[in-house]
Amino acid sequence: MDAHATRARATLAAVAERAGVSRSTASLAFSGAGPVAPETRDRVLEAARTLGYGGPDPVARSLRRGRTGIVGVVIEDRLREAFRDPMNIPMLDGLADELGTAGLSILLLTDPTTAGSDPGVPAVIETAPMDAVVLVGCSTRLDASVALLRRRRIPIAAIEAEPMEGVLDIALDNRRASALGAARMHELGHRDIAVVTLPLGPEHSAGALAEDWEARATSFPAAERLRGVLDVYDTLRGWMAPASSIASGYTAGLSILADPQHRPTAVIAQSDLLALGVIRAADELGLMVPADLSVLGFDGIRTEGYGGVELTTLVQPAIEKGRAAGRGVLRLLAGEPAPPVLLRCTLRPGQTVGPPAA
Amino acid sequence: MDAHATRARATLAAVAERAGVSRSTASLAFSGAGPVAPETRDRVLEAARTLGYGGPDPVARSLRRGRTGIVGVVIEDRLREAFRDPMNIPMLDGLADELGTAGLSILLLTDPTTAGSDPGVPAVIETAPMDAVVLVGCSTRLDASVALLRRRRIPIAAIEAEPMEGVLDIALDNRRASALGAARMHELGHRDIAVVTLPLGPEHSAGALAEDWEARATSFPAAERLRGVLDVYDTLRGWMAPASSIASGYTAGLSILADPQHRPTAVIAQSDLLALGVIRAADELGLMVPADLSVLGFDGIRTEGYGGVELTTLVQPAIEKGRAAGRGVLRLLAGEPAPPVLLRCTLRPGQTVGPPAA
DNA sequence: TTGCAGGGTCGAATCGATTCGATCGAATCG
DNA sequence: CGATTCGATCGAATCGATTCGACCCTGCAA
Numbered sequence: 185m186d187a188h189a190t191r192a193r194a195t196l197a198a199v200a201e202r203a204g205v206s207r208s209t210a211s212l213a214f215s216g217a218g219p220v221a222p223e224t225r226d227r228v229l230e231a232a233r234t235l236g237y238g239g240p241d242p243v244a245r246s247l248r249r250g251r252t253g254i255v256g257v258v259i260e261d262r263l264r265e266a267f268r269d270p271m272n273i274p275m276l277d278g279l280a281d282e283l284g285t286a287g288l289s290i291l292l293l294t295d296p297t298t299a300g301s302d303p304g305v306p307a308v309i310e311t312a313p314m315d316a317v318v319l320v321g322c323s324t325r326l327d328a329s330v331a332l333l334r335r336r337r338i339p340i341a342a343i344e345a346e347p348m349e350g351v352l353d354i355a356l357d358n359r360r361a362s363a364l365g366a367a368r369m370h371e372l373g374h375r376d377i378a379v380v381t382l383p384l385g386p387e388h389s390a391g392a393l394a395e396d397w398e399a400r401a402t403s404f405p406a407a408e409r410l411r412g413v414l415d416v417y418d419t420l421r422g423w424m425a426p427a428s429s430i431a432s433g434y435t436a437g438l439s440i441l442a443d444p445q446h447r448p449t450a451v452i453a454q455s456d457l458l459a460l461g462v463i464r465a466a467d468e469l470g471l472m473v474p475a476d477l478s479v480l481g482f483d484g485i486r487t488e489g490y491g492g493v494e495l496t497t498l499v500q501p502a503i504e505k506g507r508a509a510g511r512g513v514l515r516l517l518a519g520e521p522a523p524p525v526l527l528r529c530t531l532r533p534g535q536t537v538g539p540p541a542a
Numbered sequence: 543m544d545a546h547a548t549r550a551r552a553t554l555a556a557v558a559e560r561a562g563v564s565r566s567t568a569s570l571a572f573s574g575a576g577p578v579a580p581e582t583r584d585r586v587l588e589a590a591r592t593l594g595y596g597g598p599d600p601v602a603r604s605l606r607r608g609r610t611g612i613v614g615v616v617i618e619d620r621l622r623e624a625f626r627d628p629m630n631i632p633m634l635d636g637l638a639d640e641l642g643t644a645g646l647s648i649l650l651l652t653d654p655t656t657a658g659s660d661p662g663v664p665a666v667i668e669t670a671p672m673d674a675v676v677l678v679g680c681s682t683r684l685d686a687s688v689a690l691l692r693r694r695r696i697p698i699a700a701i702e703a704e705p706m707e708g709v710l711d712i713a714l715d716n717r718r719a720s721a722l723g724a725a726r727m728h729e730l731g732h733r734d735i736a737v738v739t740l741p742l743g744p745e746h747s748a749g750a751l752a753e754d755w756e757a758r759a760t761s762f763p764a765a766e767r768l769r770g771v772l773d774v775y776d777t778l779r780g781w782m783a784p785a786s787s788i789a790s791g792y793t794a795g796l797s798i799l800a801d802p803q804h805r806p807t808a809v810i811a812q813s814d815l816l817a818l819g820v821i822r823a824a825d826e827l828g829l830m831v832p833a834d835l836s837v838l839g840f841d842g843i844r845t846e847g848y849g850g851v852e853l854t855t856l857v858q859p860a861i862e863k864g865r866a867a868g869r870g871v872l873r874l875l876a877g878e879p880a881p882p883v884l885l886r887c888t889l890r891p892g893q894t895v896g897p898p899a900a
Numbered sequence: 901t902t903g904c905a906g907g908g909t910c911g912a913a914t915c916g917a918t919t920c921g922a923t924c925g926a927a928t929c930g
Numbered sequence: 931c932g933a934t935t936c937g938a939t940c941g942a943a944t945c946g947a948t949t950c951g952a953c954c955c956t957g958c959a960a
Binding site: 193236237238239242243244245246247252253254262263264268273274276277280281284287289290291292293306308310311312313314332335336337356359368446 | 597691
Binding site: 212246250 | 906916
């Protein structure tokens with residue numbers, strides 16, 4: 185039924201000629217913008233069918249209109265890593281939801297500075313056709329790309345990134361929330377705590393936190409969360425996990441809790457997955473949570489799938505992060521001013537935090 | 543430092559004029575395709591900097607070159623649903639990996655037929671600029687869009703879809719694998735089994751499998767897996783889950799195992815998440831797995847994060863699905879023939895399947 | 901009968917690059 | 931020294947649409 189498959193792809197001009205109308209009229213027949221006699225429209229559509237014409241070429245249309253209908257989403261690291269973080273999914277979903285209603289789709293881009301990239305070859309983030317860009321969990325390494333995007337007049341929104349000139353900031357109160365959680369711990373009487381952090385730098389290695397962590401940190405949320413705890417506790421033991429996962433938390437937990445003589449009474453983890461890992465380690469070492477050890481998480485994932493522990497944790501509005509970014513981008517595209525957004529986390533009491541053993 | 547931010551966005555023509563060279567030379571200076579005197583190049587680059595030119599416009603370049611560097615990935619349902627399925631992540635990762643090395647990025651598209659879409663307004667899948675398309679877990683509802691893409695001469699690959707003319711098929715041996723698993727159950731002596739299926743149709747409702755399921759099924763993998771079991775067991779109890787999740791499996795498990803007088807000795811689940819849910823239900827009803835009930839999964843997820851049960855399951859090569867699709871698309875784009883791919887699942891013995899109680 | 905509104909159509913300019921073929925001077929070769 | 935090649939540059943065509951302003955006709959009001 186696929187009609188005469190001609191050699192070359194048909195163009196609107198060919199369709200117009202075949203229908204005996206001008207290109208402009210043929211265009212109007214397809215786009216519906218402007219008056220066209222029903223009979224003429226039918227003739228054009230008929231010609232299109234005969235020629236196997238698949239509708240106006242999206243690229244040509246984009247060039248003329250100045251809009252591609254594409255919003256780039258730049259995600260740090262590899263896709264696999266990114267999707268392992270349970271917070272990214274609802275965020276993306278909120279974003280897609282908000283953009284989708286405006287007819288925009290999402291182009292997945294990975295941070296070019298992570299891959300082994302030629303400095304000579306321009307990164308895809310700099311050459312992809314996009315109307316706007318959303319940076320998520322991106323570090324300052326992207327500065328060069330951001331500058332380029334700005335020169336190309338492409339609106340940029342950044343989720344949980346260090347505020348940048350000319351970039352719409354969708355922030356989370358990571359520091360305040362962490363301080364809140366830490367204060368709660370302190371209030372309960374904990375004096376010796378440990379923090380398990382997300383990867384702070386680009387190297388993603390595991391180990392005790394170095395003295396100069398702040399100077400080398402590139403992950404803004406991780407640094408902010410750590411600062412929040414330090415706002416309450418001057419001294420603490422820090423352990424950096426190589427990723428946000430149960431396995432990494434487990435390893436971290438084993439290290440931190442190994443020495444019975446020198447055990448913290450509480451662990452503040454920078455993600456729920458890490459917290460679950462720490463709990464598993466505690467479990468294995470025969471420690472009861474929260475009687476022997478309190479564990480505080482961060483994120484507010486639904487833990488039902490993970491063994492059913494009810495984590496005490498700082499819940500972040502993940503979907504709303506995406507939604508806010510989507511709405512912001514839409515406003516910027518419409519030429520309207522878009523105010524920065526600050527989202528707040530809340531402490532959700534669970535069954536993993538209590539007073540320290542006497 | 544951003545130089546004279548001129549009113550209008552600068553074009554290559556403006557840069558060329560400013561540098562005192564022709565547009566063609568300016569173009570060569572940027573693309574590097576062709577000989578340009580170093581001094582000339584510098585002059586062009588300098589002019590670009592002065593004018594705040596951000597490099598060649600991707601859309602214009604795409605129009606001329608006939609390539610966008612974008613591959614659309616059509617995912618059924620909403621993103622949230624899609625990413626909940628643990629098999630989609632590694633698949634996407636494999637795909638991104640393979641496409642990334644060729645400089646292509648992924649445009650996320652959702653099945654337009656699911657959303658409440660105007661039939662008048664063309665779906666984004668039909669108007670997005672793309673070089674190729676990968677359909678994943680898509681049903682025959684997409685037929686119209688597929689026809690359009692074909693008319694636009696856009697190569698299409700489909701993962702686990704019903705084979706279609708002109709669409710590169712990346713298949714999984716769902717039926718054979720399921721039959722294999724079922725045969726193993728039969729071999730062990732199970733005579734009364736139940737199957738928990740993935741959503742078979744678009745409605746995503748839960749409940750006992752209807753007689754006419756085959757006629758109404760739109761999900762090809764789910765149907766194939768069910769057929770595989772039916773190749774071994776003529777009669778069985780079927781229960782359709784509304785989604786691939788632990789919660790759905792749990793609900794299904796409770797329904798299937800509720801009546802002690804009429805309990806199957808084994809449950810074949812169409813995904814590991816469903817299997818884990820069934821196991822949880824069995825647990826709650828005081829049934830030992832595999833002593834009182836055998837449970838077979840499908841997918842081969844790493845279950846460590848989910849409570850540590852070692853599932854007996856049919857392992858599918860998820861990353862390879864994505865890779866194969868990626869490679870296939872690349873070949874099609876290069877104009878080479880791309881052979882269809884058939885990937886095989888393997889039965890991985892765990893601790894959830896055994897002989898029925900005597 | 902004239903004037904005017906407006907539906908329908910068309911021609912031409914435009915979006916912003918890439919690329920083919922031609923040109924021209926300088927260097928190389930026999 | 932003439933022929934050839936090669937490097938550097940340019941002009942013009944091209945990619946495939948959208949859209950603005952102009953034009954023509956018809957119908958209706960004054």
